[in-house]
Amino acid sequence: MKVFKYILNAILLIAVLWSCSNDEMNNLDFTKSAVAPTNVEALFTITQDNTGLVSIAPSAEGAVAYDINFGDTSASATIKAGKKASHVYAEGSYTVGIAAKGITGLTTEYAKEIVVSFQAPEFGTDPIIANDAAKSKQVNVTVPNDTKFAMFYDAYFVENGVETVLTANVGDKVSYTYANPGTYTIKVVLKGGAIATTEYVVTDFEVTEILQPIKSAPAQPGRQATDYISIFSDSYTNVAGSDFNPYWWQNTIYTAFSLNGDAMLQYSNLNYQGIQIGAAQNVSGMETLHIDVWSATANTIEFYPLPVGIAAENEKFFALTLLADQWNSFDIPLSYFSDLGLALDNIHQFKFVGAGSIFVDNIYFYKAPSAPSVLSGTWKLAPEANAFKVGPTYGSGDWWGNSAGDVTARACLFDDKYVFANDGSFKNVMDGSTWVEAWQGVSEGCGTPVAPHNGSAAASFYYDEVSGKLTVTGKGAYLGISKPYNGGELASPSNAPDSITYDVVLSDNDNTMTLSLYYGAGFWTFKLVRDVPPVVGNWKLAPEAYAFMVGDSYGSGNWWGNSADDVTGRACLFDDEYIFSANGSFKNELGGSTWIETWQGTEGCGTPVAPHDGSTLATYSYDATAGTVTVIGTGAYLGIPKPYNGGELSDPANAPGSITYDATFSDGGNTMTLVLYYGAGYWTFKLVK
Structure with a gap:
């Protein structure tokens, strides 16, 4: 029996932080990303001499120490990672508790029932010895939990006269990989606290070799x-x-x-x-x-x-x-x-x-996708009743649908993001918490995402606009909730499919996506809404003095700024549009005329000069945390094309592949101020929707 529980050990955390240097104390970012130890296990062995001396060897990923409660009236013990604990027991059954502690004090608890007996151990069901279904020449041995008076077992594998002994708790599995297929003798010795042991021997076990794949290659992403x-x-x-x-x-x-x-x-x-x-x-x-x-x-x-x-x-x-x-x-x-x-x-x-x-x-x-998909961007479940529902017919919620109260009660689900990137990649972003269910091996409620449905999948997507079908590819990638897939509902996270295909209907100017999934017994429906960044929209230079300016300090125009008269004198520039679409595409719309300069050939209103002529198939990225917007594509720009990160152009042929601007928003999101450091000073642009 294994029981896991996550605890923050504040005392250990304080001790760890107190031991840091002053410089380290100023950077506690590691505490934000720290996780409790995982895969906590322990091997329990007992000497065969009727003394009841038990050795406990815990292991875990990310643990630095273990607290061991021996399950009797004796005091607990603490050991360092990699060490063992020994304890003498009287005959009886005990539940041993182990708390694995990480560097920050986060702990994971593990419990194991052991039997200490001085009677000779007895097999119940015969040991299970079998070739691994997926690994060539690997043999797995398990002693079922129905033994009597036993604590652990040794499995003996002999190949070319060399004997290998592997030890495991009763109920756990050991695996051995042979160098060659063939017929071998395998022995299992059951052990408890008694001097006597009990053996089980198979003299003619045939080890097989897998000579061909038993599953397909990884699913390939959809591509245009x-x-x-x-x-x-x-x-x-x-x-x-x-x-x-x-x-x-x-x-x-x-x-x-x-x-x-x-x-x-x-x-x-x-x-x-x-x-x-x-x-x-x-x-x-x-x-x-x-x-x-x-x-x-x-x-x-x-x-x-x-x-x-x-x-x-x-x-x-x-x-x-x-x-x-x-x-x-x-x-x-x-x-x-x-x-x-x-x-x-x-x-x-x-x-x-x-x-x-x-x-x-x-x-x-x-190659990377040549144009952003209409789905590119970040999506969330619609914050409303029946945002996800299930029923016997397409689009129905006759059997169940979330309530309006669930938007708050399941906030950890409604804030999950489904991110479709311009390069065709897809990601589930959960920010450390989502709604988990019993089939994932945890209590139902908001909790830590369970692999592979934890956003770790290297996933992609393909949307076929003609058929209206969307496929997310990557084990653990999903939309809405993770349980349903094409043909069924998961009973275990390990059975997650490599891909899931949904029927899609777009509405509300492509900002609402309704997904339907037939899972064999009925239909799940999910309503997603696009999380539209403030940069989305059609922008122009503000029709005023100093709408674009340059100076020696951030946001200044002490070297030069356009005049109020330039709004008319350079009307071909002030009517240019900078179009950010919700799907991540960007376009300079110049209307056949813009302000050009001598480095482009001549100065004044004229025909746009390539690549700054709006012909670029461009995209953009907006980083709200950093406060930046990047236009991506040779010839894409904001304000005027001359400045870029680190310099000013003297030849159109040298246009960079991308430009990043600092971006701030005001006036209810209708004004965007951009600042660009070009190496000698700062260009500032004021755009309005």
Whole structure:
């Protein structure tokens, strides 16, 4: 039996802080991010001599010490991490409590029932000895909890005359990985406080080797067709006509492999192997080459993209270092190859060189999304009744829906953020607390998020505007609540799917998103609203003197500022719009004319000069904490294009890829003041909606 509880030990925290130097005392940021120790366990062993001497060896992640309550009338003991405690017990049953303490005093409690007996131990159910379903040549042994008079057991594994002994509490598992498959003898010795022990022996256990993947490669993120070139993947549209086994006099054996309908390439007895792409591809506009490879053994494979007509001596490869019995995913920057002199405008083959057997999936080139999705931005559950609900029909809440009172009672859920980034990534942001439920192994209520539904997933999203379907990809990524998925509701966090697809309806100028999810027995519905940052909207320079100015100090215009007459004299500038969309896109809308300067060719109202002509496909990011706004895209700017972070332009060709401004808001969010330090002084711009 294990019981966990989180406690703040204020006395230890004070002691730790008091021992810090003065400089350290001024920076207590680590206390904000500190967490209690996790994965608290303890191994209990007892000497076989009828003395009742028990050894307790606790372990945990993030613990520096342990307080041990022995469960009898004796005083508790404190030991340092890595040490053991010993205690003599009379015969009987005891509950031993262990409090694992972290560096800041946060603790996690663990409890274990032990039996101290001087009678010979007895097995109840036979020990469970089985090959691991996912790990090749690994054998797992567990002694069930229905033993009598026992505390722990030793499991003996013999391979090539070498004996390995692993020890565990009754009820816990030990695992051993053999070097080779075959038939072996495995012995389990049950031990308690008595001198006598009890053995269980299997003389002909067959250890098996997993020679092929038992699950698919990681799910691939959704991408727009213009953002990838796929050679082999069920997730994308592939280049037609590719040959995955051209005859190059290789010894490799090719097999088209399918795992539950998921197509893969199997290459056995590998020496070298080619792939002939259906048509040569210009991938110079892509950024990354992706491939997934599975191998039963640790191995290294050379992976070559080959341009048309390349000489053998000029071929370039990337070394794929493979870990055994798992999918190995590689995202190789194409700059790796171009820096070696490889041309990327005419790729027509791939080559693998190595040994052993491999399974291959998801070979494709890709780049960052070329335009923000309409969903880009931060979303939350709508703060209202029935923001999430469930019923027998699409969109209904006949079975249950949250109440208006839940907006407050479950505030830890209603403040959760669902962040869709411009680069196609997705993140659940919970700020340390969300609504958790019993199926996650905790009491229902506001609490610490439970992995993998804790925002730690490396996730992405894909929204198909035509079909109205949104997929979040990444184990633990979700929208609304984490329990339902396509086809069911979770009973354990460990069963979280790799992706979830929702039907989407957008309304309220794309600022309200209604999601529907069929989970097999009915429909969950979630209503999300966009968390619109204050920068969103159409802005112009304020029609007044000193709407843009420059000086030697922050916010000053002592060197120069526009006059009131400039509002008319430079009307082509004062009517320019700086458009921040809720989906993260940004645009300079110049209307065919703006104020240009001599560094652009001539001074006065005239045709905008590229790249400062509004043609840039730009985005922006707003950091409320830092008080900054960044426009991203060569040629994107606010106010005037000349100044940037660290200088002023003398040639349009030198325009930076992004510019960051300090931003403050006033007048109910309708005025935005921007300050830009350019190295010699400060430019200030006053914009109004």
